[in-house]
Amino acid sequence: MSEFIWPVRVYYEDTDSGGVVYYANYLKFMERARTELLRNCGFEQDQLIDEEGVLFAVRRVEADYLRPARFNDALNVSASVTSHGKVSVTFTQEIRLAETGQLLCRGEVKVVCLDAARFRPHPLPTKLLAALTVE
DSSP: OOOOEEEEEEEEEGGTSSSSOOOHHHHHHHHHHHHHHHHHTTTOOIIIIIOEEEEEEEEEEEEEEEEEBBBEEEEEEEEEEEOOOSSSEEEEEEEEEEETTOOOEEEEEEEEETTTTTOOOOOOOOHHHHHHHHH
């Protein structure tokens, strides 16, 4: 799948006492981009629970914070699938200033598919995997 980009605006609530985006909020921005990527592919997470009996949980995150984002910055948050297994998908994500393209943060997020009732690993739905891995 090609890179998916979701625009995010930095709100006052996203910043810390120093006036920059609090580090954990970058992970929230990445989560929004992954959610919107799924929606763009035709998959709503609540429908996946209802129809497929699966949900997703973050298994591992690695993040490099390179430059700060500040209040009212317009950001572009990207998400692309870099690998997958039977029950997991790994995304590479970047957060850039929309105006200049300057890289602020990059990360890798491994998400696992779980049986919604038992919270045990479950194979990724075939249709979802096909949509995420199309070149």
